[in-house]
Amino acid sequence: MLAAILPGSRQRRVTSATPRGARKFRSGRASLATAAARAAPAGGTLAAGSPREAAISADKASSWVYAQDFVVEDDVLLRARERAAQLGTDAVLPGTGATLAVLAAAVDARTAVEVGTGTGVASLYLLRGMPEAGVLTTIDPEVEHQRAAKDAFAEAGVRATRTRAISGRALDVLPRLTDAAYDLVLLGRPALEGSHADAVAHVEQAVRLLRTGGVLAVDHALWHDRVSDPARRDEATTTVREIGRLVRDDERLLPALLPVGDGLLVAVRR
Numbered sequence: 001m002l003a004a005i006l007p008g009s010r011q012r013r014v015t016s017a018t019p020r021g022a023r024k025f026r027s028g029r030a031s032l033a034t035a036a037a038r039a040a041p042a043g044g045t046l047a048a049g050s051p052r053e054a055a056i057s058a059d060k061a062s063s064w065v066y067a068q069d070f071v072v073e074d075d076v077l078l079r080a081r082e083r084a085a086q087l088g089t090d091a092v093l094p095g096t097g098a099t100l101a102v103l104a105a106a107v108d109a110r111t112a113v114e115v116g117t118g119t120g121v122a123s124l125y126l127l128r129g130m131p132e133a134g135v136l137t138t139i140d141p142e143v144e145h146q147r148a149a150k151d152a153f154a155e156a157g158v159r160a161t162r163t164r165a166i167s168g169r170a171l172d173v174l175p176r177l178t179d180a181a182y183d184l185v186l187l188g189r190p191a192l193e194g195s196h197a198d199a200v201a202h203v204e205q206a207v208r209l210l211r212t213g214g215v216l217a218v219d220h221a222l223w224h225d226r227v228s229d230p231a232r233r234d235e236a237t238t239t240v241r242e243i244g245r246l247v248r249d250d251e252r253l254l255p256a257l258l259p260v261g262d263g264l265l266v267a268v269r270r
């Protein structure tokens, strides 16, 4: 999703990170109205003159980009992104990363789990939000990705005891982790890309792992701006949409869907 990123190329990065939906917003009032109507909650309508309508203007895309770039990334993060591009994988967008750091700090996350380490971009954000004594358990089957993430952690001066990298598939590893022992669980792209049953299983495992007051975060919750469009019925979009509903309707969770990055679904475990 992201082009190769070099220090000093922020504008190019943001441009390449702009999702399709953001471009749609730019194309004028008609498509804006369509997007706004589409964005009305299930079965609901968008009343003319409502606060929600007032908040959705043709400038929404530029606001999204501004928010995306609001927290400036340092060279360690940019190099981790470069490694992701070199290895043909991707990483959370900057606004998502910054939000994850804030969430980790807000819940004083001493224990966190990440599904899909990649080259460590989201991990770095989480570790920055976690207290010094916090330990991040991060899961990925790709040894090469984990090696790249370890390089990023070393560059960031993260002590080796603060990360527990587990090599394997999340659905094999998560069941071995302790119930209610974690302050934050991040489900990345691999939690959504498999079958519908697998996606549900990832969420179930995440909820099981969270302590009361812990936070669930699911990246890509707007799935390339397809989730909000009911005409999109491909398997991946349907799965992500259903995961959203599942989290929203789960009485154990207090949810919110943040339109940051590719969409970040967050929920507090009650």
Ligand SMILES: C[S@@+](CC[C@H](N)C(=O)[O-])C[C@H]1O[C@@H](n2cnc3c(N)ncnc32)[C@H](O)[C@@H]1O
Residues within 6 Å of the ligand: 089, 090, 091, 092, 115, 116, 117, 118, 119, 120, 121, 122, 123, 139, 140, 141, 142, 145, 168, 169, 170, 171, 188, 189, 190
């Ligand atoms: C998009 S990258 C993760 C990016 C990372 N969250 C970040 O922002 O830096 C997805 C990663 O998930 C890993 N992956 C694929 N299938 C997986 C699975 N079943 N369980 C855990 N990780 C998996 C891939 O090897 C890849 O490194």
